[in-house]
Amino acid sequence: AQSVTQLGSHVSVSEGALVLLRCNYSSSVPPYLFWYVQYPNQGLQLLLKYTSAATLVKGINGFEAEFKKSETSFHLTKPSAHMSDAAEYFCAVTDHGSSNTGKLIFGQGTTLQVKP
Amino acid sequence: DTAVSQTPKYLVTQMGNDKSIKCEQNLGHDTMYWYKQDSKKFLKIMFSYNNKELIINETVPNRFSPKSPDKAHLNLHINSLELGDSAVYFCASSPGGPKPQHFGDGTRLSIL
Numbered sequence: 246a247q248s249v250t251q252l253g254s255h256v257s258v259s260e261g262a263l264v265l266l267r268c269n270y271s272s273s274v275p276p277y278l279f280w281y282v283q284y285p286n287q288g289l290q291l292l293l294k295y296t297s298a299a300t301l302v303k304g305i306n307g308f309e310a311e312f313k314k315s316e317t318s319f320h321l322t323k324p325s326a327h328m329s330d331a332a333e334y335f336c337a338v339t340d341h342g343s344s345n346t347g348k349l350i351f352g353q354g355t356t357l358q359v360k361p
Numbered sequence: 362d363t364a365v366s367q368t369p370k371y372l373v374t375q376m377g378n379d380k381s382i383k384c385e386q387n388l389g390h391d392t393m394y395w396y397k398q399d400s401k402k403f404l405k406i407m408f409s410y411n412n413k414e415l416i417i418n419e420t421v422p423n424r425f426s427p428k429s430p431d432k433a434h435l436n437l438h439i440n441s442l443e444l445g446d447s448a449v450y451f452c453a454s455s456p457g458g459p460k461p462q463h464f465g466d467g468t469r470l471s472i473l
């Protein structure tokens with residue numbers, strides 16, 4: 246069964262520093278990949294998605310992610326962290342077998358802390 | 362206008378009670394979902410409806426019953442609430458398939 250692993254449940258960076266949040270998937274066939282952000286007491290908001298077009302995907306708020314098939318990874322990056330980026334980040338996949346239903350399988354989430 | 366709205370936002374009740382959570386979307390989407398987020402923030406799909414037809418039914422106790430009166434609404438009814446049901450329940454909608462899902466703000470259910 247498809248699974249998603251986010252390495253690092255907590256990541257702490259200084260304001261202005263590079264943000265790198267890691268995500269690996271298990272499927273041998275590249276799935277549809279998503280990054281969502283959850284601010285406190287809110288629902289999830291889509292940051293970006295990969296659907297087999299360009300391997301480097303740009304999202305909202307300056308985030309981007311690169312799909313690497315050889316590493317089965319879809320890591321999220323942002324060149325310069327802002328205080329407002331502090332939130333919970335989720336990587337999620339829909340594999341091709343579930344593509345008709347859109348069933349999302351989520352990683353465990355990574356809490357991003359941004360220090361002044 | 363809120364795209365995906367859930368009511369209530371908070372629900373505090375006692376073990377053994379029956380409660381419902383309502384969800385409505387005004388995006389014109391065909392597919393709606395219920396997710397459960399536990400205390401460790403792990404998210405898991407529970408149910409999904411496409412045009413009022415159940416298409417995802419994960420391993421969820423029979424005490425949980427979704428109902429979709431039309432494609433803009435998906436309600437969740439829970440019978441005989443247990444302590445382990447305490448969680449945040451999220452509703453989401455999408456055009457269907459692998460398209461991105463839009464989430465509501467969640468309903469925080471606390472069982473006393």
